[in-house]
Amino acid sequence: MDEKFLKPYDPAATESRIYKEWEKSGLFNPDECVKQGATEATAPAYSIVLPPPNVTGRLHMGHALMLAIEDVFIRFKRMRGFRTLWVPGTDHAAIATQSVVEKQIKKEEDKSRHDLGREELLKRIETFAAESHDTIVGQLKTMGASLDWSREAFTLDETRTRAVRAVFKQMYDAGLIYRGLRIVNWDPKGQTTISDDEIVYEERAGKLYTFRYAKDFPIPIATTRPETKVGDVGIAVHPDDVRYQSFVGKEYDVVFCDVPIHITVVADTAVDPAFGTGAVGLTPAHSQTDWDIADRHELSHEVIVINEIAKMTVPGRLNGKKVAEARELVVQWLKDEGLLEKEEDTVQNIATAERTGGVVEPLPKLQWWVDVNKEVPGRGKTLKELMLEPVRSGAIKIIPEHFEKTYFHWIENLRDWCISRQIWYGHRIPVWYRDEEVQIGIEPKESGWVQDEDTLDTWFSSGLWTFSTLGWPEQTDDLTTYHPTDLLETGYEILFFWVARMILMTEFTLGTIPFKTVYLHGTVRDAKGRKMSKSLGNGIDPIDIAARFGADAARMALIVGNTPGTDMRISEEKIKGYKHFANKLWNVARFILENTQGASIEASLTPKDAQLAADVEALTKEITDDIENYRVYLAAEKIYHYVWHELADKILEESKPIFAGTDGGATQSRAALLLLLLTRILKLLHPFMPFITEEIWQSMPTKDSAFLMVARWPESAAGVR
């Protein structure tokens, strides 16, 4: 027996060594597996693309969970003989990365992005991104992820840039990308537009003011934002509202808080007659709803009273004031003039920017959009329909299933996607202008062209991820072999951000689905059920955990009992439990190897031992079915339970008297059985705890493959021997 078994299992010393051996073997690469005879050249393919971590710093427990689950499927399929590919990569994460670096520069040098300039800021971000990338790659390896590093991708590298430009051009040519003046979600803090999905609503106490524009004005209106009323162009009432019917169509000129405004009364069914006074003051430039109503009644969109830094742009006392200040001034003015009729406390949902926390200011701006309601040429369907269809038909299966309803519900409410951002880090919009000319997708060679200043929403490039990573727009072998991918495993919180957009992009570009199954995991929370966050300081660092308890233990703790779509709580106690399990397994191996030296696995089994062999056969079938059907949380628990409470507690205990006895046949039978069982559990456990199982495998007299990683998964038909 190997000397190493005389000491307790030491994950820290073992795991990094094993990973290096795997890397050296080249077996993470399916081509190499075929070349070395570990996989049949004609075997079916199985592929997953790694959801690319943002290059904003370090991995967190959510990443560790993602890696644990995906690596289970990858290792399982690889052992089952599939040509298995897991593509690694990282995401430039545009706005997230830029804001991290900007904050850092502000703190350390007290400089803004404008002090540095575009070129210098980008240089700084790229340096930061490169450092983050290296950290992340190291961490992915620490967790044991069997990724094919020879195929690593980055959302902002050359190949991916080609893909982005090609898709942009195709969509533009298809009339699905357009530039338009529309109300956008403007983040005054981040100085950029954001998409609807990047908004977080916060409940805050506010006041609802009821007032009239002027003393003799016939209709009172209610608002929570009196400062915007200097931008009003009309009043909308419900067509059936008898109180106001006689005013519809009338126009008024008043001076409101030093600002002359022109008001037209219109009737629109969007107005709720029961709310406030039943009359809405319309501010088309600063409210999406008002913009829509103004659209329907041909009222002006052009009265803009708030600018990009959330300050007032009107003449008089409000000029240059911040929005909050202006609100107080208007209220004061209303009181002084005797126009304020009511002031009530109310709770309002404030739109804030997810990344910066800035209060979103709706503003009309010229931006690039993806039209989700226009028919895609040649497909006879809109992008919205193309997103719905594969999920409806079952071509894409979402796990857990109930998220399919959430997905449909979201798509029903989907509006055009704003894809331009006023930040500098990211894919620059591939559009060049010269006088009245516009060129799309390909940079013009002649001089005098100026590229669009804006960059693309980061989800535009990540939407291409399943096929851009496989080399598209080149028609590569990888694309033919591995696309559509088999599984997309990610957190449910990015179902809309990412999963939906991948379906959109892939359906449009390739006319196919990006993946067959979506497995959504929940959020990893702390022991008290709180989200892990920097500000709370309750985060658990997976790398620190791996160093203290082993990546194997961390993986098991994240998988056992963690059903898809459900949030989980993790604590050091739970992880420690699985470190103990690793040690248990280690000792099981020691006991078996110690007591079976020189034994033959060919020995004939006693009826009792044959029964035990049949039992593990049944277990094998169950575990195989569980993993195939995405019940990894059950599979992990079953193998754990078997190793500890069947094999160790019962079978090994029973074996002691047998080995101490004098019945040669029984001893030989038991030794053969134990070797078979150990071989079997190493295989069953390997996808979950790859390091320790590989380490024990290396000392197994029965090993039939240089690496457990590519040993054949026990197929139920084959029998235990």
Added chain:
RNA sequence: GCGCUCUUAGCUCAGUUGGUUAGAGCGUUCGCCUCACACGCGAAAGGUCAUAGGUUCGAAUCCUAUAGAGCGCACCA
């Protein structure tokens, strides 16, 4: 407003298509350093499966209602 989910042992959660005395981990109590393992072993306590109905030979599991918790989308000017 629309939609989704959850409520099982002190705590955190499983329970795969309804089927015999409802499980695990942690925690608690008691006894053990027994020659694989104290990162361990043996034993014990602990649940009217939120509540009320219904379907069924049979329900934690299916249906309806109620209560509580959480989440997503939309949003009231």
